[in-house]
Amino acid sequence: MSGTLDPALIGTLYKAACLAELDALKPGNVHAFAAGHRMVVADFVTSAEVSAPPLARQGAGIGERVHGGVAATMAAVGQNTNLGILLLCAPLAAAAERGTGIAALLDTLDRSDAEAVFAAIHLANPGGLGRAERHDVAADAPASLHDAMAEAADRDRIARAYGTGFADVTAIGLPALMEARTRGLDPSWCTTAVHLAYLRSVPDSHIARKRGRAAAEDLRREVEKIVAGLDLTAQPVEPLLALDVSLKARGLNPGTTADFTVATVFWDALASAGATLA
Structure with missing residues (x-):
């Protein structure tokens, strides 16, 4: 199929994007020039390595890719280093494998994606989420991941990306x-x-x-x-x-900002390899 990539290549490009982000001087984040926030570069290198196989797993749904990557990361480094990266890169990986534009792919999200993503968020336990009246991540997953992301879009740029077809990236x-x-x-x-x-x-x-x-x-x-x-x-x-x-x-x-930087480098690499994303 035109515009599709092999899962092994997708995994390789994902790891390369994660490592490229670490090599760059990014004020406020962990990078090769300086650690920070009780984390070091090695944590992120390991996270990239262990999350790549589930992120690029052939035929996997978006939620499955996110949850698999988070589970592998937590088992390897014991802390959340890449939930946002996986939430952005999982749709890109799936789109590259299927030869589907990112916006069209996001329209196919179903209950299984919502359940897997909510489980991943529970597992990662990121700080500062607070509470929401609808589709709170501390509650059961909703029937629609789209609805949950739309509910959070005004306070979270990653959630917003799911409703805009990754407009910030483009x-x-x-x-x-x-x-x-x-x-x-x-x-x-x-x-x-x-x-x-x-x-x-x-x-x-x-x-x-x-x-x-x-x-x-x-x-x-x-x-x-x-x-x-x-x-x-x-x-x-x-x-x-x-x-x-x-x-x-x-x-x-x-x-x-760091999560979107990885996603941008990953998108560019996938597109350069022949993936159809837009």
């Missing part, structure tokens, strides 16, 4: 990646450019959940000002590491 991440390549940046700095594009464009919803929307918007504005004065072609390690230290000292972890 509108923010991929254009930033293409621009960085056009400017001649090397791969790791291209990934940094993607991270900064998200960070300056939209408030990070992980920070918003844990510290409030005002804190997330304040950080977006702060990064917007800093990035405006940076030339990434000069590889400005010092000012970005200074921002990294500052964010970690304030306990600000733009985790959603």
Whole structure:
């Protein structure tokens, strides 16, 4: 079938995307330049390795891929390092295997996907989720994962992606990646450019959940000002590491931004290999 990829290749590209994100200087996150938030790079490397097989399992549903990846990760490293990554990358992996556009694929989500995703969230137990009147993740899974994601869309960019066909990736991440390549940046700095594009464009919803929307918007504005004065072609390690230290000292972890950075690199790799995603 045209536009389809072999599951083994999908798994390889997924691991490569995870490792590429770790190699890049991403202020506020764990990366090769600095650990943080009681986590180290090795945790994420192991997570990528063990979550790749379930993420790329042939014929698996989206929810099954997410739950399998989270279960493997928790067994290997004992903490949630990649729930958001898996929630974004599982639909991309399934779409690449089936040769289906991402928006059309998300329309096929069913009760089994909802049950598996809710089970994965329970297992990962991410911080800052709070409570919701409808489709609370602490309750039983709903009949529709679409409805649950729509309910959370105003407070979580990953949930929002399920209803927009990954609009943030196509509108923010991929254009930033293409621009960085056009400017001649090397791969790791291209990934940094993607991270900064998200960070300056939209408030990070992980920070918003844990510290409030005002804190997330304040950080977006702060990064917007800093990035405006940076030339990434000069590889400005010092000012970005200074921002990294500052964010970690304030306990600000733009985790959603990191998740979308992985998803962007993964999408690009799948598309370059011939997958039909749009």
